[in-house]
Amino acid sequence: MTVYSVSEFVSGVNELLSGIPTCVQGEVSNFHVAQNRFVWFDLKDEKSAVSCFMLAFQLNQIIADGMLIQVTGNPALFSKSGRFHIRAHTIQLVGAGSLKQQYELLKKKLANEGLFDAARKRQLPRFPQTIGLVTSPDAAAYTDVLKILRHRWPNLQIKLFPVNVQGAQAPASIIQALQLINKNWVNKLDVAIITRGGGSMEDLQAFNDEAVVRAIFGLQVPCIVGVGHERDETLAEFVADIRASTPSNAAELAVPHVADVQAQITHLVTQQQHYLQQKLASSIHTVTQDFLDQVNYWQQTIKQKLSAVQHAKQLLLSYHPKNILARGYSITTLTNGTVITSAKQLKLKTPITTTFASGKISSTVLKFWH
Amino acid sequence: MPKKTKPTINFSEQFVELEKITANFEAGKYDLETGLKKFEDGLQLAKNLQQYLQQVEQRIATIKTKYHEPTSKTKA
Numbered sequence: 001m002t003v004y005s006v007s008e009f010v011s012g013v014n015e016l017l018s019g020i021p022t023c024v025q026g027e028v029s030n031f032h033v034a035q036n037r038f039v040w041f042d043l044k045d046e047k048s049a050v051s052c053f054m055l056a057f058q059l060n061q062i063i064a065d066g067m068l069i070q071v072t073g074n075p076a077l078f079s080k081s082g083r084f085h086i087r088a089h090t091i092q093l094v095g096a097g098s099l100k101q102q103y104e105l106l107k108k109k110l111a112n113e114g115l116f117d118a119a120r121k122r123q124l125p126r127f128p129q130t131i132g133l134v135t136s137p138d139a140a141a142y143t144d145v146l147k148i149l150r151h152r153w154p155n156l157q158i159k160l161f162p163v164n165v166q167g168a169q170a171p172a173s174i175i176q177a178l179q180l181i182n183k184n185w186v187n188k189l190d191v192a193i194i195t196r197g198g199g200s201m202e203d204l205q206a207f208n209d210e211a212v213v214r215a216i217f218g219l220q221v222p223c224i225v226g227v228g229h230e231r232d233e234t235l236a237e238f239v240a241d242i243r244a245s246t247p248s249n250a251a252e253l254a255v256p257h258v259a260d261v262q263a264q265i266t267h268l269v270t271q272q273q274h275y276l277q278q279k280l281a282s283s284i285h286t287v288t289q290d291f292l293d294q295v296n297y298w299q300q301t302i303k304q305k306l307s308a309v310q311h312a313k314q315l316l317l318s319y320h321p322k323n324i325l326a327r328g329y330s331i332t333t334l335t336n337g338t339v340i341t342s343a344k345q346l347k348l349k350t351p352i353t354t355t356f357a358s359g360k361i362s363s364t365v366l367k368f369w370h
Numbered sequence: 371m372p373k374k375t376k377p378t379i380n381f382s383e384q385f386v387e388l389e390k391i392t393a394n395f396e397a398g399k400y401d402l403e404t405g406l407k408k409f410e411d412g413l414q415l416a417k418n419l420q421q422y423l424q425q426v427e428q429r430i431a432t433i434k435t436k437y438h439e440p441t442s443k444t445k446a
Contacts, residue, residue: 291437298430305381306423312388313416319395321405331402339403 017075025070051085067098116238122222128190130157136165141197141247153255165196170206178215192223195247207234226250325357388415
């Protein structure tokens with residue numbers, strides 16, 4: 001019998017084992033990562049357990065204790081300890097429970113990183129002209145979204161970025177489309193809609209893929225994500241600027257309804273007309289009132305002046321020289337009307353006129369008394 | 371410009387003149403002859419002033435009527 005050294009034995013066994021590709025399904029336990037580079041965990045079922053080892057960069061899933069997974073790799077021994085383990089290359093989650101668990105872990109991780117922060121959400125333009133639609137052209141959601149967009153906002157330009165929304169190729173295909181948008185379409189698109197219809201959690205898995213979520217986070221165009229039915233939630237929706245409940249809802253959120261906008265315009269015009277009318281009426285009223293105030297003031301002034309003139313006239317009348325005649329005095333004048341105040345103004349036989357309060361007489365001078 | 375009899379008198383001057391005549395009567399400054407003359411002058415002044423004021427009053431009333439006319443037309 002051949003006698004081997006320990007290292008010869010271990011390396012020989014390793015050589016034999018490396019030729020046996022293996023896929024083992026079991027529950028994860030004792031999961032830990034050392035030095036950020038080495039991933040260790042045990043895979044177990046009710047009766048047995050086996051160690052697994054892989055390099056951190058190969059781990060494309062978030063896994064945790066309790067998850068049911070399939071490990072693809074090959075059996076191997078560690079050269080130092082000779083310990084048996086599975087050298088894992090790929091890991092796939094099995095069952096809804098594991099997916100759910102992974103989903104929660106990733107959600108927490110990305111939330112902690114700030115990917116879902118409300119502060120980084122961009123506002124969508126109110127009246128977009130061009131929309132990028134990232135979805136599968138074969139999906140029912142595509143037809144629905146297209147129909148709703150065209151119906152609501154007829155002049156909209158729609159650019160389709162066809163992607164796989166399901167299956168192993170989906171994440172890479174979506175990421176590629178988003179990269180294409182960032183490269184060539186940033187200035188041409190007002191909004192991007194990333195969408196797919198309903199399905200099981202496995203079907204929607206591409207929209208919970210960490211790389212896809214990060215690609216949406218890095219998208220330079222404001223985006224709406226609507227995946228699945230109303231009850232479904234995906235991480236892609238949380239990272240979007242606007243989260244839509246369904247593909248149809250995404251279309252509704254992306255563009256206004258033309259009738260609503262028309263109604264709004266009519267309302268605004270009516271409001272402005274009303275405002276202007278009010279303003280005009282109030283201005284007319286002010287001008288009218290100012291004018292009438294002025295005219296009334298003039299009328300008042302004229303009345304006062306008339307009354308003043310009337311008063312002065314009355315006063316003047318009270319001084320009428322003929323008022324004295326009523327008391328028995330009389331006025332004697334020459335025939336030319338000159339008032340005689342002294343007998344020296346007269347000669348004998350001069351004709352004179354005497355005016356009484358009532359009536360006049362003519363006479364001549366007969367005698368002087370000096 | 372429509373031809374209109376424009377009141378052209380200097381109201382203030384004439385009114386002051388009227389008051390002056392009355393005040394002079396009050397103070398007994400006029401003899402009989404001057405008094406008769408001034409009395410007639412005073413009456414003429416009072417007449418002028420009254421006519422002037424009545425004309426102005428008429429004009430203001432016309433303005434007021436004219437002002438109301440276009441407003442009622444635009445409303446109808």
